[in-house]
Amino acid sequence: MSYDPSNIFARILRGEIPCKKVFEDEHVLAFEDIRPLAPTHVLVIPKGPYISVQDFAEQAGEAEIVAFVRAVGRIARERGIDATGHRILANHGADGRQEVPHFHLHLVGGRDLGRMLPRE
Ligand code: AMP
Numbered sequence: 463m464s465y466d467p468s469n470i471f472a473r474i475l476r477g478e479i480p481c482k483k484v485f486e487d488e489h490v491l492a493f494e495d496i497r498p499l500a501p502t503h504v505l506v507i508p509k510g511p512y513i514s515v516q517d518f519a520e521q522a523g524e525a526e527i528v529a530f531v532r533a534v535g536r537i538a539r540e541r542g543i544d545a546t547g548h549r550i551l552a553n554h555g556a557d558g559r560q561e562v563p564h565f566h567l568h569l570v571g572g573r574d575l576g577r578m579l580p581r582e
Pocket residue numbers: 470481493494495496497498505552553559560561562563
């Protein structure tokens with residue numbers, strides 16, 4: 463599967479559609495999720511064309527990976543959810559129900575998030 467440059471996050475990165483920006487540097491963009499599931503629901507994306515976490519882990523350079531992980535920590539601290547607790551997740555593929563095929567982490571917090579997954 464090759465990267466689809468028409469996905470919505472690629473369009474945000476190209477400035478074709480707006481986002482509520484939270485953080486940006488050379489390698490990373492973070493913005494508010496359009497359908498937030500918690501008081502804080504930020505999407506953190508690399509600027510490079512990576513489909514999934516596996517793709518990012520295998521293909522990204524060290525500077526991109528370091529910038530990405532540091533951005534996640536920085537945003538959590540700035541939102542005050544480092545102290546209160548939060549959840550970081552990445553959906554992948556069909557079972558993970560990934561909707562947008564550009565790698566992203568969901569950073570959610572600001573309330574009790576309950577158990578990680580409902581039991582079937
Ligand atoms: P996922 O299922 O992990 O691919 O989640 C994709 C996320 O992107 C969902 O939480 C959507 O609400 C969010 N989303 C989709 N379009 C936009 C957009 N234009 N701006 C911000 N968030 C978006």
